[in-house]
Amino acid sequence: MLKSFSKGLVVGVALMGAGLAQAEVKQINGAGATFPYPVYSQWADAYHKATGVEFNYQAIGSGGGIKQIKAKTVDFGASDAPLKAEELEKHGLMQFPMIMGGVVPVVNIKGLHVGHLRLDGELLADIFMGKIKHWDDARIKAMNPGLELPHRAITVVHRSDGSGTTFIFTNYLTKVSKSWADKVGNNKSVDWPAGVGGKGNQGVANYVNRINGSIGYVEYAYALQNKMNYVRLKNRDGEYVSPTAENFQAAAAGADWRHAPGYYMVLTDQPGAKSWPITGASFILVYKQAEKPAVTKAVLKFFDWSYHHGQAMAEKLDYVPMPEKVVKMVEATWAADIKGSDGAAVWTSSDAE
């Protein structure tokens, strides 16, 4: 009895000692983009099991993430829309790409098989501008010879809330359609010329599933989960491609991160025969001048761990992990740019996994 008691005491004291010896940061708080939320929460779970550090992530949207990090209410922010280098500089922030994925146009046309409808960027832009009103329009028919298309009105479904997904989608349309660039433009939310708006990826998925003759755009994971009918798109090389992890990877492969100041890079309309044209990266934002170096270091340690141990989890959820050379670049940037209040680097190359 006494023996087991003293044993318990010894174990308890040992545990306490171990707790004190470890880094004092037990919890990291972040907020932002909804798109990477599934993979971040998987990583957080695995990381918690491996290290005991808790990783809280509030998926409040990219705009919210940028706002929260600027207000310093979180340890890091997350956004699907990268900030321009000037803006990063203005707020003393640095950003790095964490994960990549694709945005997918989805349709609901009764009787049409998954992946059978083919569109190109210009046609997609004209549909979303409300210029093409019916599915049996001559231009759609010309692109889809042999496909039975009904004379049904097209209902455009877009996001009603500001979102990184919308940023990536409108970025693509701005690149491929001059009239879209002139009249609507590229942002997290825009003045939609036509259609109805659903809140969040799920809201858009709901509306598209509900309305016969509709077209919308969602993150790839939502298209998969909701078993939605996606569209094949003509990419820059003139090939019709399907949204698959492999094709997102192809779009990401050629990206020249080295010459992107502040890692500002939107992976839409990339060259390559297999490239899915609406691919994007999701970013993490931290302060260059860390007010609490220990916390910032814990944040970087988590993302470093995820870069190296999280690929399989990401791929399982149909995301594209960052390539090894980009990870090396990002970690070099951490070492060079992120300083504590004493001017000492928060991250050193010896911290890497």
Add this chain to the structure above:
Amino acid sequence: MQNERPAGVVANAHPQRWGDRLFQWTTLFFALFVLGVLAAILLTLAWSAWPAFEHFGWHFLVSSEWNPVTLKFGALSPMVGTLVTSLIAMLFGIPISFGIALFITEMAPDWLKRPVGTAIELLAAIPSIIYGMWGLFVFAPYFTDHIQPLMTDTLGVLPLIGPMFQGPPIGISVFSAGFILAIMVIPFIAAIMRDVFEIVPRTLKESAYAMGSTRWEVIWRVVLPYTKVGVIGGIMLGLGRALGETMAVTFVIGNAHDLHLSLFMPGNTISSTLANEFTEADGKLYTSSLIALGFLLFVITVIVLSFARLLLMRLERTQGGRKA
């Protein structure tokens, strides 16, 4: 009067008066506190909305443009959407609530009174998002396939109001939002109407019946005039809820910043716009424009409710005149 009181009571009068005073001050404080909070909210809203009003001027109230890319904002579309959906809610809600309340108080057999009454109260307790989901998944598809074509074929061909009932059959529209709102406000209005109908003295009704009045005459000439203030109070409560309702509307209205003549087109309301865009709005002017919308909702609510009050006062005065 005091002279007639026993001596003992006079001696105790002072502390009692102090107690009364204290109580009066406390209640006065709470009453003024509410006014203070109201003023503080209004001031904060106005303060944060000022950049938008200053930048756009009167244009903000008459423009329906809402473009986060070019930073041009106007409140017309959400303002009209708020008023139109509430109006539709009232058009459906008031007569139905009236019928329910009358049935429960005047006509229902005793064994049915309680279950119907409880059901109404339960309806009021359902969270609004559930109504929104029901609207999107159950009502909208049914409405699209069965009711909207019928309305377009009958009402849509009428002169003048015809265009209001034409549009693509998608079931996500200003009309759907108004209808869902109607269902949401019915329990509020019906419950209050039932409560006030129940306080009509039995003798009053019985005397009317004794004079040979029909049931309808008793309701129309006795019950309604007696309970008018309460009935309008219930309607105002429902109207207040309809003006501010957010989640249910967001689900079924389509959230498009457009003004259409047709009720079957997607639109938005002030609260649905705020719910959609507030978390993601960046930049001073965008945020300020959203707060300006909040300010306008406040003003609209105050105007609408004061107008209802005014109407009530007029009603009371004319009735008083007739009596005299």
